[in-house]
Amino acid sequence: MTQRRTMTRSEDETRALARAFAAELRRGDVVALSGELGAGKTHFVKGMCEAFGVHEPVTSPTFVILNRYGGKDSTGNELLLYHLDLYRVKSLEEIYDIGYEEIFYSNGIAFVEWAEFLGELLPPRRYDVRLSFGEQEHERTIEIHSVEDKRDDASSVSRRKARA
Amino acid sequence: MTILGIETSCDETSAAVLRDGVLLSNITTSQLFHSQYGGVVPELASRAHQRLIVPIVEEALKKAGVNKSELDAVAAVYGPGLIGAILVGLSFGKALAMGLQIPFVGVNHMEAHILSNLIEDPKPEFPFINLTVSGGHTQLVLVKHPLDYEMLGETKDDAAGEAFDKVAKMLGIGYPGGPMVDKLAAQGDPKYVDFPRPYLDENSLEFSFSGLKTSVLYHLRKIQFDPAKQNGALVQNLCASFQASVVDVLIHKLIMAAKKYRVRDIAVAGGVAANSELRRRLLERAKKEGLRLFIPKFEYCTDNGAMVAMAGYLKMVEGRTSDLELTAEPNLELQ
Numbered sequence: 212m213t214q215r216r217t218m219t220r221s222e223d224e225t226r227a228l229a230r231a232f233a234a235e236l237r238r239g240d241v242v243a244l245s246g247e248l249g250a251g252k253t254h255f256v257k258g259m260c261e262a263f264g265v266h267e268p269v270t271s272p273t274f275v276i277l278n279r280y281g282g283k284d285s286t287g288n289e290l291l292l293y294h295l296d297l298y299r300v301k302s303l304e305e306i307y308d309i310g311y312e313e314i315f316y317s318n319g320i321a322f323v324e325w326a327e328f329l330g331e332l333l334p335p336r337r338y339d340v341r342l343s344f345g346e347q348e349h350e351r352t353i354e355i356h357s358v359e360d361k362r363d364d365a366s367s368v369s370r371r372k373a374r375a
Numbered sequence: 376m377t378i379l380g381i382e383t384s385c386d387e388t389s390a391a392v393l394r395d396g397v398l399l400s401n402i403t404t405s406q407l408f409h410s411q412y413g414g415v416v417p418e419l420a421s422r423a424h425q426r427l428i429v430p431i432v433e434e435a436l437k438k439a440g441v442n443k444s445e446l447d448a449v450a451a452v453y454g455p456g457l458i459g460a461i462l463v464g465l466s467f468g469k470a471l472a473m474g475l476q477i478p479f480v481g482v483n484h485m486e487a488h489i490l491s492n493l494i495e496d497p498k499p500e501f502p503f504i505n506l507t508v509s510g511g512h513t514q515l516v517l518v519k520h521p522l523d524y525e526m527l528g529e530t531k532d533d534a535a536g537e538a539f540d541k542v543a544k545m546l547g548i549g550y551p552g553g554p555m556v557d558k559l560a561a562q563g564d565p566k567y568v569d570f571p572r573p574y575l576d577e578n579s580l581e582f583s584f585s586g587l588k589t590s591v592l593y594h595l596r597k598i599q600f601d602p603a604k605q606n607g608a609l610v611q612n613l614c615a616s617f618q619a620s621v622v623d624v625l626i627h628k629l630i631m632a633a634k635k636y637r638v639r640d641i642a643v644a645g646g647v648a649a650n651s652e653l654r655r656r657l658l659e660r661a662k663k664e665g666l667r668l669f670i671p672k673f674e675y676c677t678d679n680g681a682m683v684a685m686a687g688y689l690k691m692v693e694g695r696t697s698d699l700e701l702t703a704e705p706n707l708e709l710q
Contacts, residue, residue, distance in 0.1 A: 253532060274537055278706065279706060348593050
């Protein structure tokens, strides 16, 4: 597990950090975002979507639960981005119902807000992004962890090599 | 012409029967549960829709006194919304139309909200400006003809109704927060805290409520607000101050659009149209500006089958039926 911690001082800085981080993302990746209401989870997703060339406005999926955006990967190929928000979800059964497997184990990239609700359904290989409030009003501490699949180390290493 | 309208794009399962533009029945989950099962809270997503679609449609037909064989068309929402949820109503609607060998009409959920203004008299005259405000949407639209729209502005982040719900959550006053904030705000001082008004650029018809939500949060942190030890008057004042900001922005942009496009009629649809402060102040302002204000009855403001049947009817009149291969479009935009 690798871990980074950054302090941002504005929404724009949070978005810029997200854009830079997005360069590491590959097809099939899942980014699990957590943090209190107003911590900037949707802003972080906006930044990642910008990095993939999404032109339409990225809005909060709280009510509709799932939004999908068409982006482009680094080679210019179509890339599907899923933006899932589990704020209103009350049970794991509802997450099964949303079709989470299709979203997490896809050829696209999934961003999940309120990912802590996933519990046992959290994919073992993922990025955890935790946003928390700093001392000043607009400050945020953003921790990014790359979580590897312990049960499947060999194949995840080979997958990383194959990517490189 | 008799049309069955089906809505399953988000939380609500609903069906309605409309004959020659006149509504005969409109059945929603909450109504059916209220009468038959006693106030069960519906669950999210498609499983509930799957269980409810048949009894809701049957009840809508029964209440309308219409037999399936008398239907001339079936209309259902194909987007925007949650894909699994949309698919239930859409697939059911297409299958029913195919079985009955009658036309199927795919309806845009946002278009249906606008057309909810045409369900009952008095109705706005074209062109008019419509503001759809709900938990999931905030859209300002110029409605030129029944099926001809121009999108003027949308939210760039959170919908107005979502801001209400999240602020209610921060204040610890429960979910869904909109009606609770409305009720508490009625006893509060809207000038207690001067929250920012997110007007964006001077002439912008776009919306943004995420920053307002964060401003409320900063204020709560500053005063070390503890929802467990909440003070009644403080919560009422905070609700009133927050609500005043949202209502100011909604009214400002709706009136600005009405002036810019020189219309006489304005309308509000969606669940937030039930907010009493918005209704009161908008009515006052419309009168002052010489505009006529239209707000559908509450049951046609929240997601409902009646508005879908209305949209289906108007599309049928123009011969705009859909192919049975029509698929769900979760990101469908208003055209």
